[in-house]
Amino acid sequence: MSKRNPIPCFLLAAGRGERMRPLTDTLPKPLLSIQNKSLLAWHLEALAKANIQEVVINHAWLGEKIETALGNGKQFGLNIQYSAEVSALETAGGICKALPLIAPENYFLVINGDVFSPNLPIAQILKTAAKMQMDANKPLAHLLMVPNPVQHPEGDFYLQGSTVTSTGSADAKKLTFSGIGIYHKDLFKDLEFGAPAKLAPLLRTAMEQNKVSGEKYLGPWHDVGTPQRLQELNAAYE
Template sequence: MLMSNPIPCFLLAAGRGERMRPLTDNLPKPLLSIQNKSLLAWHLETLSKAKIQEVVINHAWLGEKIELALGNGQQFGLHIQYSPEGSALETAGGICKALPIIAPKDYFLVINGDVFSPNLPVDQLLETASNMRMDANKPLAHLLMVPNPVQHPEGDFYLRNSTVSNAASEGAEKLTFSGIGIYHKDLFQDLEIGIPAKLAPLLRKAMEQNKVSGEKYIGPWHDVGTPQRLQELNAAYE
């Protein structure tokens, strides 16, 4: 059963995109286009179809261009707010700073602004969030894991059944974290607003408490990390 009131979504768009230079010298990385549609626009259209209404986007490098391109979200049928960062706060630090704007009741969806996943199963993720609410264990995170791409063959975490762990175990598969997940606001409760913080240590700590679930996603997913990869994706989706 889908949530009657879908959770809010936070899009991470504050990265400098060093590996994408010179394309990102005058344009923030999440505004780079595949088939004349920015990476952020692909996400926003998917969120709108899933009936998500509240979206918050953080930005730093050339952030005013993101606000200019997307406005208040009306063109997507969404309500978009922004969380500007003067200096890079890393993933968890950016989420912590934006939490008062995201204002989640409990869970919220987070998506990296620089991944391309045109068939992202947001409806399925919303259903997962509903189930997490009813879970007596109250998971702190649910991660979308993907097969290890060529540029990241060693993977990130182990998935066994629906549990994500930092340690190998029998029957567990080591996969790559997609940059797409559902988080409980309590995952960030020990962070201080405005202080840079990485996400991985928070996830590992939650994994030790058996509070991170996950699933393997085999649909199209791409980390748009280099100009060559962007060029290849544009050719592939022509």
């Protein structure tokens, strides 16, 4: 993988943002702002800084506002394409539908459009992707795991060394999946194009095959889930 042409990135932006209402009644959740910059713009600036050029964004609810705000990506030094969904297809379904646009050779980066991670180490993530390409085991996913936030104390998966599993020993503690990961296109090969599908079942199946790696990320990361949390983040990063 050359520095000039890293893997493509897919930004998930199709959710309705029910918990964010009434803010999301007139604006898609990923266009909500922290310090006068939309959540998507924070991601796009970080991607451009890491020399990623090809970005695909999916949308459903008020998706035309996302396209109007971001355009073709030229303002960020990126090439942005859009995968429109009539109704949201869930994470895996949205990825499956967008794959022809993402057009990955093998691996691609996926980031939830509604998380805020201002110092996201994308350059380091790209190094991990390069190692995955050389791995004879060809892992199907690599997940950034974070300490469990207050609103999600039970966590999602176990991180044992550099392996992510859905089951763990009695004394093991679950971590929360950040919504940031590297995926191999083959993870989605059995999905029906255009049909809704959740990501977690695919990941659990891959975990059973020892095909999911991961790492614990301790940098700033926030799930912007409620208007109060958005307000708190704006105050914290003032």
